[in-house]
Amino acid sequence: MTLTQELRIADAQATKVGWRGWAALVVLMLPVLLVSVDNTVLSFALPQIALDLEPTGTQQLWIIDAYPLVLASLLVTMGTLGDRFGRRRMLLIGATGFAAVSALAAFAPTATLLIAARAAMGVFGAMLMPSTLSLLRSIFTDRDQRRLAIAIWASMFSAGSALGPIVGGLLLEHFSWGSVFLMAVPVLVPLLVLAPILVPESRDPNPGRIDPVSIALSLGTMVPIVYAIKEVAVHGLSATVAVLVAVGLAFGTLFVRRQLRAETPMLDMRLFRRPTFTGALLVNLLSVVALVGFLFFVAQHLQLIVGLSPLEAGLVLVPGLAAMIAAGLLVVPISKRFSPRIVVPAALSLSLGGYLVVAATAGSGSMPAIIAAFVALGIGIGMAETVSNELILSSAPPEKAGAASAVSETAYELGAVLGTAVLGGLLTALYRGGLVLPGGLPADAAEAARETLAGAMHTADSIGGALGESVRDAAAHAFDAGVTVTALIGAALVAIAAIIAAATLGRSRSASVDH
Helix, strand or coil: CCHHHHHHHHHHHCCCCCHHHHHHHHHHHHHHHHHHHHHHHHHHHHHHHHHHHCCCHHHHHHHHHHHHHHHHHHHHHHHHHHHHHCHHHHHHHHHHHHHHHHHHHCCCCCHHHHHHHHHHHHHHHHHHHHHHHHHHHHHCCCHHHHHHHHHHHHHHHHHHHHHHHHHHHHHHHHCCCCHHHHCHHHHHHHHHHHHHHHCCCCCCCCCCCCCHHHHHHHHHHHHHHHHHHHHHHHHCCCHHHHHHHHHHHHHHHHHHHHHHHCCCCCCCHHHHHCHHHHHHHHHHHHHHHHHHHHHHHHHHHHHHHCCCCHHHHHHHCHHHHHHHHHHHHHHHHHHHHCCHHHHHHHHHHHHHHHHHHHHHHCCCCCHHHHHHHHHHHHHHHHHHHHHHHHHHHHHCCHHHHHHHHHHHHHHHHHHHHHHHHHHHHHHHHHHHHHCCCCCCCCHHHHHHHHHCHHHHHHHHHHHCHHHHHHHHHHHHHHHHHHHHHHHHHHHHHHHHHHHHHHHHCCCCHHHHHHC
8 A cells, every 4th residue: 555545544634633632732832842942042051051060162062962862762562561651641751850860960060960951851852853743643644733742842851952052042141950850840740740631641552572672682782872873973993883883774674684584673674765854854863963963062062162151042043933933834835836845945045045154154243144054054954854753643544653763852952962063073073183372381281271162261361461361362263163064064965864864755745546
C-alpha cells in the first residue's frame, strides 16, 4: 500500500476535535517551549557561568552539550516506552523529574556538578519531547487539523530556541545564572495540574513485549557516536574517535538486524525505506545545526564583543523570533497547494542567504546585518521544521507515533549537539589558531585568553590600560575571523538540506490525491 493510499484511509476515518483538543495543545506547548528554550538559553548564560565557575573551554562545551547528548541517546527508548506504558504517563514523569533536577542545577557550585545536572535533565527531557509530538498525533486524527497543530508545535519549538536568549537576557539582567534553570519549575507545575484533565492517555494497543536487548543496542549506538562527534569538535580526529565510531556502527548494525527480524520491533526500520520520511529527518537535522550554531556565536559576539547586556542582546533577536513563528504558521496553507520539494528548498534558500550575510559582514559590528540575517534564517527554519515534522508523523502508523516522534526528536537533538559541538567547536579552534596576543602578558593571563573569548575579555578587563585594550582587539579580530569561516560552513549545510529536500520529499498530499 502506498503512502497516499494510507493517508486516504486515515483521512476517511478521522474526526475533527473541538475546543478540548486545542486546549490540550496549549498544555502540551509548555514542555515544548521549556525544552527548546533550554537548548539555547545557556548560550547567553555562559559568559556569567564562565566568570563564576571558571570552566575550561572543553567544560563550557560540555555544559551546553551534556543535556542534548543524553537526550538524543535516550529518545528512541523513551518514545517506545511511551507507546507501551502510556505517552501521557511518560510526559508527567518526565516533567516532575525535569523540574526537580533543574532546581538542583541552579545551585551547582562547580562546573563538574553543573554538567552532571545537565546530563540528568537529559534523562527526563527524553521522556518529555516524544510524548508531546506523539500525543498530538493521537489527538488530531484529521490531517488538516493535525497539520495546523504541528505547525504550532514546530513554531513554538523553533521560537523557543530563539526565545532562549531573550528569556535568558531578561533573567540575567536581574538574577544570577541559576535563574535560567529555576524557570522550569513554574512552567512545569501547570502541566502537572492540567495534563491529567485535558490530555487523553494514548498508547500502542499491541505493543508486544519489552525488548531490553534492543534498548541496550540503541544506547550502544547513540552514546559512542554522539560522543565521537564531540571529540572531533574539541580535539580533532584521533584513534579514540575511530574506535567510538566503530563501536557505535557495530551496535547500530546489530540494532537494525534485530528490528528487521522482530515481529514487534522497537523501531520499524521499514519507515526509512520511504524517501519522504528519511529526507524529512535529514532536513530536520541540518536545519537545527544551522539554527543552534548561529545562536552559539551570535550570543557571544553581541555580549562579549559589541558589549550588550544579556537582555539587550536577546532583544536584537526579537525580529527573527517573530519571523520564525509567523513563517511556521504561514507555511500551512502554502503546503496545501505546493509540493514540499518546492516549499522546503525555497524556504531554506532564505536561511542560506542569512548565513551568507553573516559571512560577508563578520567583524563590521553591523547590527542591522545581524538582525536581517536572523530574520532570513528564522523564516527558512520555521517553514522547513513545520513541513518536515508533519511529513514524518504522517508517514508512521498512529500506534507507532511515539517511536516516529522519537526519531524526529533524535534528529533535532543531534542537530543541537552538532550545532554546538561542530560549528561551536570549529569556531573555538579557529579562534585559538588565529589569536595573536600582544607581548608582555603573564603566562596565566595568556592561557586564559587563548582558552575562550570570555576568558580573553576577562583578562583584558583585569589588565586594563593599553595592554588590556590590545588583548580585547586581538580576541575580537580572531573570533570574527572564525565566524566568517563558520558561517560559510553553515551556509553549505543549509544548501545540502535544500538539495535533500528537493530530491526526496514527495508531492503534497493534495497534489498526490488530485493527480
